[in-house]
Amino acid sequence: MLLVHADQVVPVSVLISELWEYEPPASALTTLQTYILNLRKMFVSATGLSAAEITKEVLVTRAGGYMIKSDSSVLDIREYNRLVSEGSSALGSGDDLTGTSRLTEALQLWRGPALVDVPLGRVLESKRRELEESWLTVTEYLVDAKLRLGMYREVLTELAALTTENPLHEGLQAQYMRALHLSGRRAQALEVFHRLRRNLIDELGLEPESQVQRTHQAILNSETNFDEDLLIARPIGGSLTASSWGRVRSY
Template sequence: MEIEILGPLNVRIADRSIVPRAGKPRQLLALLALRSGHIVPIPTLMEELWGEHIPRSAQTTLQTYVLQLRRLIKTALPADSPCTPKDVLITRFGSYQLNSEPGLCDATLFQQKATAGTRAFEQGAAAEASALLGDALSLWRGPALADVPAGRILEIEMLAMDEARTRAQELRLEADLQLGRHGEILGELMILAAHHPLNENICVLLMTALHRSGHTWRALEAYQQQRATLARELGVAPSSRLQRLRQEILGAGRSEERRAA
């Protein structure tokens, strides 16, 4: 079984998709796939599908969705497979579990590569960190579970995955800055800063890349925009780190002006 979560949902057996078209069964498969290899209690599945308004028929309806998934699994299983649909989508006491081999989920691979990249970064191996984190980020095909209706539980999971993706991007970009690739990553940083206007670390990276690329005034403009956004949205001033960077860029600019004179 191959599971792809980092983008539209894609779950395949023997290269055949078992993703249902209807929203609720797709939502059910998404949560089971996200936690593949682990049991998912029926109350958790019900909360995801219906939130606080669980109907009286929820138990029967959930069993119907499971039956639909097993029919899709049966269609996808090779004729000579020793497994049955109930071996793939297992019924446990008060729970269900999607049985899959470890390492065949893109979210798991992302986490493994991102962890290795983070470790390399912390050890000062910028080139290795950039490569590992770049490999991890290449697994993303769009927003996580982009085509799945999300309830409360999936929304939390998707938020956590998005934050992990952003953190991996930050670290990879910081590693690239250490390698002197400020010109190469400038466009990516500008897009990332636009998507995360309250993230001061991204602003620091953007200001640094702009300044090193010879765009001092744009670096200072990025600071002013960040300061205005923080004041408007949170009522706070920029961090001391951001303020120190501004002063360093201003000082460097004055030094350049004196040398030019």
Template sequence: MTDTLTLLPGATTAVGIRILGPVEVHGNGAVHRPRGPKVRKLLALLAVRAHDIVDVDTLVEELWDGAAPASAVSTVRTHVYHLRQELSQELGLPDMHGVISTEATGYSLRPAPGMLDVEEFTRLYGQGRAALHAGSYDVALDRLDAALALWRGRTLADVARGRVLAAHATRIEELQSRANELRIEAAMRLGRHRELVPELHRLIAIDPLNEWLHARLIDALHRSGRRGEALRAFHQVRHVLAEELGLEPCEDLVRLQRHILSGAAAS
């Protein structure tokens, strides 16, 4: 397999495997959804463990959720065969054994660079984080925007998650949350406070108990000259925290409220 098979963000003719949303295979300008819930689950498990060997016992546990039939091992082999056939057809590769390799204890997905969306996301996220720490805020924003653009919904949206997949999906979604935070920080550093307000409202609607997001919204409103709205946003989050968790706002939120009430100019 050559490195010319790359997944290009936003390109409809990309060749690749995508799990940041429903599980899809993209090739030759078409989108293919692997047939059968167990085949999709098999591909998902190999993808979240890309380049590692996933042993047969783990595959059996995940595919049958602890209630495997006596024929489970041979059925796994059959599912791997069908998955190779599907991917070969969709990606236009004559031999998928180099992409899904058979190992002594199981199987391993070995995608080319850029072929797997979660790997591309992790690469861009790492570049964005490094640029932010180096003070290159415009570069950081560009890389993090590109990373987040790869998401099409909830990780493995059309796959029933067992114990193993659930743990990996949680890890990947934590990285998405962190990428959003770093993107917001880069945009704030570039003075894009007004642009951030709608985005922060959207993220808070998804994660209403995230105090960090609420603090950034209050700060962005204040820095945009919307002092009254900033104070209302503080009172809203205080109410949500009290109602849902019986907690008072964190020190970061309280400090922002005091800063606004003191009449200090946003800096």
């Protein structure tokens, strides 16, 4: 909790709520203070700094809460955000090679699902979802950049896994269709569309988005140059946003 909000004061009330949700014990404040003390001892053992230095420079007490002071270079999330920002700026300026390199480096910092080994309260669950959505958005932009660079076969294995894990995600399914078609596997690309359509109708009662249907039609026509609005729009500035189409829909 403190690390994912590094350099920000986390109020005592938020920490207690995250630990015990709606039913904190009468001893919650005392127990929290004990946790903070033990955490400081762990920092002493890990860093070799004195307890006084840890209290002053690392895990500090502020009015109403606690804060971990960090060097931005030691947190993966900071490095991840920096690389994503650089990659986004490169893609926005039309430099797909640099953008692909930076986004690939960013995703390589991941070692599995976000916060997978941490008990989650409401705040951390929200943060987990935010991180997972960021990972998926970065992945979409990276795949699109690779497709623009002609790296069709290179993305097939990744897209096969992503579309299996996200069977109703129309953006990923459309990317998989394009990659298969441009790799000379048109029949499989059409199978992906029909499977997606069945899943959407069976589970949501919906037809595929118009962009997916137009991608399907372009493949039927053996087209290799797809209209710009069938691709993810290039980012503006140093941030990536979820594509305007292709997300999982629901009633």
